[in-house]
Amino acid sequence: MKIGVVGLGYVGMVTALSFSSLGHDVVGVDVDQARVQALRNGKSPVYEPGAEDYLARTRAVFTSHYSELNGCELVFIAVGTPPLSDGSQNLAFLRSAVDSLRQSGYRGAVVPRSTVLPGTTKRVVAPYFEHVGYNPEFLAEGSAFRDFFNPDKIVLGYEDEHTLSLLREAYEKIQAPRLEMDLSTAELVKYANNAFLSLKVAYANEIGNISKNIGVDVYRVMDAVGLDRRIGREFLNAGIGFGGSCFPKDLSALIAFSREVGYEPVLLRAIYEQNAGQPYRLVSLLKTRYPTLQGLKVGVLGLAFKPNTDDVREGPSIKIVSKLLEEGAEVHAYDPRATENFRKVNPELSTRVRYHSSARECVQSSDAVLILTEWQEFSDSSLYDGKPVFEGRRIFGREGVGW
Numbered sequence: 001m002k003i004g005v006v007g008l009g010y011v012g013m014v015t016a017l018s019f020s021s022l023g024h025d026v027v028g029v030d031v032d033q034a035r036v037q038a039l040r041n042g043k044s045p046v047y048e049p050g051a052e053d054y055l056a057r058t059r060a061v062f063t064s065h066y067s068e069l070n071g072c073e074l075v076f077i078a079v080g081t082p083p084l085s086d087g088s089q090n091l092a093f094l095r096s097a098v099d100s101l102r103q104s105g106y107r108g109a110v111v112p113r114s115t116v117l118p119g120t121t122k123r124v125v126a127p128y129f130e131h132v133g134y135n136p137e138f139l140a141e142g143s144a145f146r147d148f149f150n151p152d153k154i155v156l157g158y159e160d161e162h163t164l165s166l167l168r169e170a171y172e173k174i175q176a177p178r179l180e181m182d183l184s185t186a187e188l189v190k191y192a193n194n195a196f197l198s199l200k201v202a203y204a205n206e207i208g209n210i211s212k213n214i215g216v217d218v219y220r221v222m223d224a225v226g227l228d229r230r231i232g233r234e235f236l237n238a239g240i241g242f243g244g245s246c247f248p249k250d251l252s253a254l255i256a257f258s259r260e261v262g263y264e265p266v267l268l269r270a271i272y273e274q275n276a277g278q279p280y281r282l283v284s285l286l287k288t289r290y291p292t293l294q295g296l297k298v299g300v301l302g303l304a305f306k307p308n309t310d311d312v313r314e315g316p317s318i319k320i321v322s323k324l325l326e327e328g329a330e331v332h333a334y335d336p337r338a339t340e341n342f343r344k345v346n347p348e349l350s351t352r353v354r355y356h357s358s359a360r361e362c363v364q365s366s367d368a369v370l371i372l373t374e375w376q377e378f379s380d381s382s383l384y385d386g387k388p389v390f391e392g393r394r395i396f397g398r399e400g401v402g403w
Contacts, residue, residue, distance in 0.1 A: 001025070001169055004075035004108075006097045008035055008062065010046055010144065010245070010311075011113055011137050012078035016062075017054040018148040022173050026060040027068050031096075036062045047310035047337045050145045066104035074166045075101065076135065077112040077125075080245075087252035088260075089117055094124060102128050109163045113137045115250055117191070117257045118184040121157070126183075133163040134183045136190035141244065142308030151176045157186025194250040195268060200235035201242045202274040208238030208402020209281065218402035219394060238402035240372065240392035241278035243305030243315040248275070279316035281401050282370060282392040283323045289388060290368065294328035299366030301359055302373025302393070304338035312341045316392065317372050318349075325352050334362035336375055359383055371395055 001024055005016040008030040016028040030036050035045045039062040044051035061068065069075055079093035094114055101110060109131035112121055116134075126132045134157030139147045154176050158164040164180060171178070181189075208218035218238045226233025242248070251272050258265040283293075290296050305315035312318065315338075324331050334356045335342065343350040356362040363369055363383050371378055374393040381396065391400035 001074065001166070002027070002072045003170060004029065004069040004072035006030075006066075006069075006075060006077045006101070007079035007093070007114070008032075008039060008045070009078070009080065010048065010141060011139060012076075013039070013044065013046070013051065014048065014139055014144040014148055015076055015078055015113060015137070016060050017051070017058050018145060019170065020058045020060040021054060024170065026058075027072060028060055028062045029064065029066055029069060030062070031064060033064050036064050047308075048144055049142065049308055054145065066100045066106070069101070069106055070104060072106075072108055074109045074111060074163075074170060075106065077110065077114055078137070079114055081114050081116055081249075081253075083249045083252050086256060088256040089120075089249075089253045091116070091120065091124060094120075098125055098128060109133060109166050111135050111163065111167065115190050115194075115246070115253075116187055117253060118187045120187060121183045122159075126159070131160055131163045131166075132183070133158045133167055134186045135167060136186060136193075138190075138193065141311055142306060149174060154178045155186050155189050156180045157183045159183060191250055191254045194247055195254055195271070197235050198242060198247045198251050198271050198275070199267070201237075201247075202271045202278075204236040204238040205241060205278050205402065206274060211238075212402050217397070219397065237394065239278075239394065240282050240316040240320070240401055241275040243313065243317075244309075244311055245313045248272075248314040278401075279319040279392070280323060282316075282320055282372075282390060283327070285390050285399070285401060286368060286370065287327075289390075292328075293324065296329045297365060297367045298324050298329045298331055299362045299369040299387075300324075300331060300333040300353075301335075301362060301369060301371045301378050302338075302375055303333060303335035303342040304373050304375075307373055307375045310337040310341050312338050312345050315342075317342065318345060320370065320372060320392070321353060322346075322349060325349070330354070332356060332362050332365045334359050335373065336377065338373075363387055 003024045003026050005012050005028045008028050016026050020026040038045045042055045077097050082090050084090050110129045111133040121134045156167045211218040222236040255268050303317045332354045368388040372392045379395050
C-alpha cells in the first residue's frame with residue numbers, strides 16, 4: 001500500500017524507512033528542507049544505528065511538498081509535541097501538519113504517531129478528516145529499528161473500520177500482539193507505558209540513594225529484585241536519572257492533564273521530583289573527595305542522555321555541567337556523538353566548556369572524571385591512568401551514585 005509519513009525526526013524517519021523495508025510505497029514529508037535533502041543524499045539527520053544502511057536501500061521518497069501525499073491511502077503524523085512552560089503539551093506542530101494536509105486536498109486516513117494526550121486526535125484531527133486513527137510508537141532511541149520490527153505490542157486506535165483495516169494491512173508482516181481500541185484509550189496507553197518506565201527508574205534511584213548511605217551496592221539489590229517475574233530487571237539501573245525527548249515531557253504532560261481533569265497525581269509528581277534532583281547527587285559525590293571545586297579540572301565523559309544516540313534533550317549532563325561551572329570547576333567534555341547537540345542546547349553554557357576529540361584527551365586534561373553516559377568506549381580501564389573516576393552510569397562499579 002502507499003503510506004505517507006509527516007515529520008522526519010527520530011520517529012518519522014524510522015517509521016518511513018521501516019514501512020518501506022516492509023515493501024510499502026512510502027512518501028516522507030518534512031518542512032525542514034535541509035533534513036529532506038540529507039535523507040535524499042542517504043544521510044541521516046540524527047544518529048540512529050542502522051539508519052544509513054536503511055537509507056542506502058530504501059525506495060521511500062522524501063519531499064517538502066504535502067501535495068505528494070495525495071494518493072496515499074494512509075498518512076502517519078510523527079511531529080514533535082514538546083512541553084510548554086507549564087508542562088502542558090504544545091500542539092502547534094500537530095495543528096500545522098493537519099492544516100497542511102487539509103490545504104493539500106488529502107482525503108485518505110490520518111493517523112498520528114506523535115505522543116498526544118487523550119482526546120487530542122478526536123479534537124484536533126477528526127473534525128477535518130473522515131478516517132482517523134491513532135498508532136502510538138514505542139521506539140527507543142539507539143534501538144529504534146529493532147523496536148519497530150520486533151515490538152512488544154502494536155496498538156491500533158480507531159473509530160471506523162476503514163482506518164482499522166488500513167492499519168492492519170500496514171503492519172501485516174510484523175508479528176506481535178495487536179491491541180485494537182478507541183482513540184483515547186490508545187492515547188493513554190502511551191503515557192501509562194512511559195510513566196511506568198519512569199517510575200521504575202526513579203524507584204531504582206531512590207533505593208540506590210539509600211544503598212549509598214549504608215554502603216550497599218544497589219546493583220546487587222536490583223539484580224535480586226529483578227528476578228521476580230512480577231517486576232523484571234529492565235529499567236532498574238540506578239544512576240543520575242532519566243532524560244531524553246520522551247519520559248520527562250510525557251510525565252509533565254500527564255501531570256498537567258491529570259490536574260485539568262480534576263485529579264492531583266501524587267505519585268507522578270513524586271517521580272518527576274525525584275528525577276529532577278538525581279543528577280546533582282553525582283556532583284555531591286565528587287565533593288566528598290574535593291570539598292571545593294573551584295579551579296578543579298573535571299572531565300565529563302558522555303553528554304547524550306543514553307548511549308547510541310546524539311540526543312541531549314533533558315539530559316542529566318545539562319544539569320551536571322551547569323552545577324560544576326557554578327561551583328567554579330573547569331569542565332572538560334567528550335561524547336562520541338552528542339557534542340554538537342550539547343553546544344546548541346545552551347550556547348551560553350557551552351562556551352564555558354572545553355571540548356575534546358577523544359575520551360583519552362579529555363581524561364588527560366582532567367584532575368577527576370565523571371562518567372555520565374555508558375558508551376562502550378568508556379569501559380576501557382586504561383583510559384583513566386589512576387585518575388579518580390565517579391560514575392553516574394555504572395561501567396566499572398567503582399565509586400558511583402548508588403554504589
